[in-house]
Amino acid sequence: MVYGFIIHTLGPGPNGSPKLSQVLYSRIFSCDLPDDKLQSEEYGLDKVRLRRKERVAIVARQTESMCLLRRQVSGKPASDYSVHLTDESILLQEEDVGVYSLGSGDPFPHEKIVLWVAVFSFGFSLICNVQENLTLAESTLRMLVKYLVESTKLLTHSSNILLRADMIEMSIDKFMPQGQLLFLNHQAVQALEKELSGSMTL
Template sequence: MVYAFIINTILPGIPRLLYYDIFGQDGVADDSLDITADVLTSIRKSQIQQVFERVHSEYQFRRSFSGRSVEDDVLKLINDDTLPEFDTGFFRLRAGEVFQKDRYVIWLAAGYTAFSFVCEKYENRLVAESILKHLIRYLQEHVRVLTQPSETGLRSERVGVVVNTFLPQGNLLFLNNRLIRQLEKEVDNQIKAS
């Protein structure tokens, strides 16, 4: 299961959170504690911030050694309308480091934007990466998230449609061509209806 999906900026400087969705529980609020909804939201947002700041840091470190620039990624998107080559990363979060349980983060980044899954430790990384790539493809198609990241906040309902279709309640689906076509139709119909 995916605990959280995160989209953030990856430009040099301070990263900005563009979108996040939490699907699971982290054991932050057990019955022995009297935690209000506002405090719980604040704790979860802090956890998400720690994750996307680490993704940003890893991306900047890797980018400093590669010969590609953000402009190269964006030009490829604009000229070819194809997805650029993604920088990919993975790191483990031990219990107590950010979350109560062991988890791992898989991220992909290109253009101005990074996308991350915070997954349970037993989830298949290849399946998670495959679904993350599908999400990015449809988010670019419907929201232009790689080239115009500010649109993500303005079109959060579209982002939610794509995320909830390809990642229902945080569950990783095994995608085959037939299921992908069906999910594409669902996304298109829901976006047209809204």
């Protein structure tokens, strides 16, 4: 089961502002029982939620660091990674996809694997438990990112991530119901996308 999914920024904020790795959206599918349960009983739910928010921010910053390093090594100019106003389908490059591990206690109680995809100045991080099928996780992440970018018109209307949280939630529920990864062939993906399109026009 997938632990969580995050959408965040990569690099400087709008107009070159210094704010880095701003979390735009996050979804946690499961908790690290019994750790989270014990913490909620001892410290209260508000503090547990704050701790989860901090963990999400740590993942966003780590993904940002990994992505920016990969891009720097690629030797491509920074302008190649600026958002381009286009409705064309995205084409991911080698430096746009990566994976890294987080050891126990750093920041989660148990070890996690994070797969990430970068689309210009946006990052998408999928937090997985160590026993997860990483090949399937990467395939699902790529499909989900492609669909979200195109359906929310992210590259032409970047604020849609904040304005269309309902669309993002609905899309995640279809591609990863309750955090479960699905084996989807091309026809199944098309059927899901058609179903989502129909639901969003209601």
